[in-house]
Amino acid sequence: MKKRHSNSADSAVTHRRYSLFFNPWFQIALSTAFVAASELCLKRGVMESIPASASWSWTGLAGLTSGLVWLGILLVIFSFISWLYVLKHLPLSVAFPASQVVHVLIPITSWLVLGELISMTRWCGIAFVLLGLAVMAKPAARLEEKI
Amino acid sequence: MTALSLVLILTSLVTFVAGNLILKRAMEHAAALGLSQSTTIRYLIAGTAVMAVSFFLNLGLLRQFDLSYLYPFQGLSVIIISLCAAVLLREKLTLPLMIGSLLITAGVVLVSIS
Numbered sequence: 001m002k003k004r005h006s007n008s009a010d011s012a013v014t015h016r017r018y019s020l021f022f023n024p025w026f027q028i029a030l031s032t033a034f035v036a037a038s039e040l041c042l043k044r045g046v047m048e049s050i051p052a053s054a055s056w057s058w059t060g061l062a063g064l065t066s067g068l069v070w071l072g073i074l075l076v077i078f079s080f081i082s083w084l085y086v087l088k089h090l091p092l093s094v095a096f097p098a099s100q101v102v103h104v105l106i107p108i109t110s111w112l113v114l115g116e117l118i119s120m121t122r123w124c125g126i127a128f129v130l131l132g133l134a135v136m137a138k139p140a141a142r143l144e145e146k147i
Numbered sequence: 148m149t150a151l152s153l154v155l156i157l158t159s160l161v162t163f164v165a166g167n168l169i170l171k172r173a174m175e176h177a178a179a180l181g182l183s184q185s186t187t188i189r190y191l192i193a194g195t196a197v198m199a200v201s202f203f204l205n206l207g208l209l210r211q212f213d214l215s216y217l218y219p220f221q222g223l224s225v226i227i228i229s230l231c232a233a234v235l236l237r238e239k240l241t242l243p244l245m246i247g248s249l250l251i252t253a254g255v256v257l258v259s260i261s
Contacts, residue, residue, distance in 0.1 A: 042206060042209060043209055046206055046209050046210045047210070069206070076202065080195075080198075083170075084170065084173075084174055087167075087170055087171045087173075087174040088174040088177060088178050091232065091236075091238045091239075092167060092168070092171040092228060092229075092232040092236060092238060093228070093229045093232040093233060093238045093239075093240055093244060093248075094244065096167065096224075096225060096228045096229065096232075097225050097229065097244075097247060097248045097251050100222075100225055100251045100254075100255055103218065103221075103222075103254070103255045103258050103259075104254075104258075107258060121257055121260065122257070122258050124254075124257050125253075125254045125255065125256070125257030125258035125259075126254065126258060127254070128250050128251070128253045128254030128257060129250070129251050129254030129255060129258070130254075131250050131254075132246075132247040132248065132249070132250030132251035132252075132253075132254060133247065133251065134247075135243050135246050135247040135250060136243060136244055136247030136248070136251075137247075138243065
């Protein structure tokens with residue numbers, strides 16, 4: 001387990017036992033950001049690719065002809081590495097629900113960056129996800145201290 | 148939705164859940180015995196292979212359906228993974244964790260149907 005007690009310059013922003021970068025919660029955020037970016041690349045990539053034969057189109061392999069799909073795959077690999085680190089440090093039943101914050105990130109970035117409108121139902125969904133994370137976070141933080 | 152796409156969606160969900168469980172097991176081994184240990188590597192390869200199947204099925208499904216249509220199934224995976232982690236990996240499911248997971252699932256479904 002990574003411990004950095006000596007670096008006082010970092011201490012204001014770092015976790016008690018991890019530096020910010022090696023904090024599993026930061027890695028969850030990083031992993032979900034990569035997933036969100038990859039989803040966008042993959043969706044655009046598969047839509048522009050043309051399957052060679054209709055009978056294999058369901059596998060999604062035709063997407064490999066698109067550069068955007070490859071970028072998406074690269075981002076998936078980055079998110080995968082972060083995710084493995086998270087799995088090493090947090091229980092799956094805590095890490096996986098927390099990773100669902102991606103479903104909040106995508107509509108909010110679309111709203112902020114692309115100016116897309118968010119419906120009332122969608123705001124309610126976002127509120128539910130955040131509330132769920134808040135309910136989970138307190139006991140999960142205690143649990144992390146015990147590890 | 149045809150019967151085939153339902154089977155594909157379910158397969159993609161099951162492989163996603165199984166992949167995560169295998170990878171968690173791999174990282175438990177890595178934490179206890181080290182990353183280069185043969186059992187760890189075997190679990191890592193198995194987990195990555197199962198996740199790759201899920202990834203390409205998902206890519207195929209993305210071609211046919213909107214992202215928002217596939218989201219509710221991903222929402223379901225929260226409950227399934229939490230339950231499997233409790234039963235198969237013997238993780239402790241506390242009440243706040245269960246309530247939190249249910250709220251997150253409801254949220255994901257609401258985000259996707261809107």
